[in-house]
Amino acid sequence: MTSLTPGEDGPPARPRRVRVGVGDLAVVADDATLTTSGLGSCIAVAIADRRAGVRGLLHAMLPSAARSRPAAPRPGKYVDTGIDALVDGLVAAGAVSTRLDAQLVGGAELLDLTAAVGPQNIDRARQRLNAASIPIVASDVGADVGRTVRFVASGDVVVRAADGFERTIE
Amino acid sequence: MRVDVRALGACNRLAERGAERAAAALTDLTGTALAVEVTGVSVAAAGDSPAAVAADGEWVGVRVGLSGGLSGAAVLAFDADRVDGLLELLPGDASLRHSAVTEVGNIALGGFLDGFANHLGRAIELTPPQYVSADDPVASTREGSTDDPVFRFESRLEAATNLDFSIALLPAATPFRDLARGRPRSGEANVAEGAFSEVLGGDIVTGAGHAEAATTGVTYDALLRFASLAAEGSETAAANIEAMTGLKTTVDVSRLRFVPLTDVPAAVGTAPHAGTVFELHGEPSGYLAILFTEPSAARVADAMLPMEPDEPLGEMAEHALCELGNVMTSGLIDGWANVLETSISHSPPEFVHDIGAATVSPLVAALSRRQDYGFVVDATIRTRGVEARCDVYVLPDERELVAVLRRLADP
Numbered sequence: 001m002t003s004l005t006p007g008e009d010g011p012p013a014r015p016r017r018v019r020v021g022v023g024d025l026a027v028v029a030d031d032a033t034l035t036t037s038g039l040g041s042c043i044a045v046a047i048a049d050r051r052a053g054v055r056g057l058l059h060a061m062l063p064s065a066a067r068s069r070p071a072a073p074r075p076g077k078y079v080d081t082g083i084d085a086l087v088d089g090l091v092a093a094g095a096v097s098t099r100l101d102a103q104l105v106g107g108a109e110l111l112d113l114t115a116a117v118g119p120q121n122i123d124r125a126r127q128r129l130n131a132a133s134i135p136i137v138a139s140d141v142g143a144d145v146g147r148t149v150r151f152v153a154s155g156d157v158v159v160r161a162a163d164g165f166e167r168t169i170e
Numbered sequence: 171m172r173v174d175v176r177a178l179g180a181c182n183r184l185a186e187r188g189a190e191r192a193a194a195a196l197t198d199l200t201g202t203a204l205a206v207e208v209t210g211v212s213v214a215a216a217g218d219s220p221a222a223v224a225a226d227g228e229w230v231g232v233r234v235g236l237s238g239g240l241s242g243a244a245v246l247a248f249d250a251d252r253v254d255g256l257l258e259l260l261p262g263d264a265s266l267r268h269s270a271v272t273e274v275g276n277i278a279l280g281g282f283l284d285g286f287a288n289h290l291g292r293a294i295e296l297t298p299p300q301y302v303s304a305d306d307p308v309a310s311t312r313e314g315s316t317d318d319p320v321f322r323f324e325s326r327l328e329a330a331t332n333l334d335f336s337i338a339l340l341p342a343a344t345p346f347r348d349l350a351r352g353r354p355r356s357g358e359a360n361v362a363e364g365a366f367s368e369v370l371g372g373d374i375v376t377g378a379g380h381a382e383a384a385t386t387g388v389t390y391d392a393l394l395r396f397a398s399l400a401a402e403g404s405e406t407a408a409a410n411i412e413a414m415t416g417l418k419t420t421v422d423v424s425r426l427r428f429v430p431l432t433d434v435p436a437a438v439g440t441a442p443h444a445g446t447v448f449e450l451h452g453e454p455s456g457y458l459a460i461l462f463t464e465p466s467a468a469r470v471a472d473a474m475l476p477m478e479p480d481e482p483l484g485e486m487a488e489h490a491l492c493e494l495g496n497v498m499t500s501g502l503i504d505g506w507a508n509v510l511e512t513s514i515s516h517s518p519p520e521f522v523h524d525i526g527a528a529t530v531s532p533l534v535a536a537l538s539r540r541q542d543y544g545f546v547v548d549a550t551i552r553t554r555g556v557e558a559r560c561d562v563y564v565l566p567d568e569r570e571l572v573a574v575l576r577r578l579a580d581p
Binding site: 016017019021022023041042062074108110111113114115117118145146147148162 | 203205432433435436438439440442447448449457517520522523524525526527528529530531532533534535536538539
């Protein structure tokens, strides 16, 4: 079987990529790059304990599970249950809750047709993180642009819009 | 045959897990990480041609006979143009294309069916794999009643080579058919109920669950009729475009697909798209999006405008695409409303131009307050001469659609 792991003289191995789908979340404790794409009104919440090297990414669609009709077997669908599940996952993976910081991306208003889900998602994320005493250290939210996110091992969040330009959020 | 809408969701969950196992099996074989990106399930008419049963266009793959937990047959189809990319990842000499496809297909299909066996709690026996292709009549050979529908699962694997595969299950009387029906067959209650309680959190197997299943059930004939309506609407839309632009326009693919709403953005993809979005009012209400890739949008707008626009997708192009979206949407919903004997109207067009997945995410979010799954009408409309194609995503309110379908079955 061929192996894609480079030898000693080869280029450095690229970190593995963990894709986070819509309404989903993932936690890593290595140098993996967490990615999520096609954020419109949805919001991505990236939380890290940088000292422990534990990071997690959530791609939530709606602000709150309380206002939705289907039961919520999928906590990542909602901002509130998603942040709670993400923090639980980070702590289970070795993070210390008092060392966590958060970065927010998304929550755009792309369409006039739909109710302002994007701003509601942003507000809900801020409230939930505030209640959990997790500081927001960087964000790129609102406006009317779609975004794709990479959460890299250094803890930086790199955002790309439809124009293809990438930038690290501050 | 009565098909339960919620049970289709359960089938989809089983298929997702099966596709993940297929991807894991291919990852082991090729040494390249492959992840499942999209899984959808559609129901095809039993009388469809073999090519249409397993996949659209040219494909190669394998067929196996099934017994045990599922009986009947299963066909796995790889897109013929893309399978070479997968075969190149294989160790050793992949020049023997037939045997390589058979081996890879058999491994992927085995992985997929393992997922089903696991959830059914019963082993599924497979006959030796047989190489088949789109024009091979053996692909759709089946046992049991030919009135049974074909369930088609489509998955896209994310890898160096974007690889699509689809799996058609041609079930004979089995617990699987009962899954789609939403109620266990007598004597095999434990099998079907076990699968249900796991995938639906148990609410189908309770008394209340059965009542719920009854309200979401539609006959298979009604579902197929709706699927054919979708095609009819697409034809009307194509005719409208042709009348408006003078460009010869055809519908390539038109199909009703049942997908988790959260998979819809990934199905559109991350490439920039331009197009129009509409809100639908009436029965059913919902949303409709007509999306072109950027180059297609620019070409079709250019073809519609009397003079070359100042910028490729500027204000003039926006107006042209909105006008085009209007005539297409009118064509689509007029066709449905006439046959469904309902009234559907649409909002003015809203122009979108962004990452494809992002343009549909607000629509998906709005609908997902009430439902987890959606019917997506996939239509690819192609205009000749300007090489432009678009995809149409129709996301109706699930309950209203079911009500309309039930009325079709019981007028």
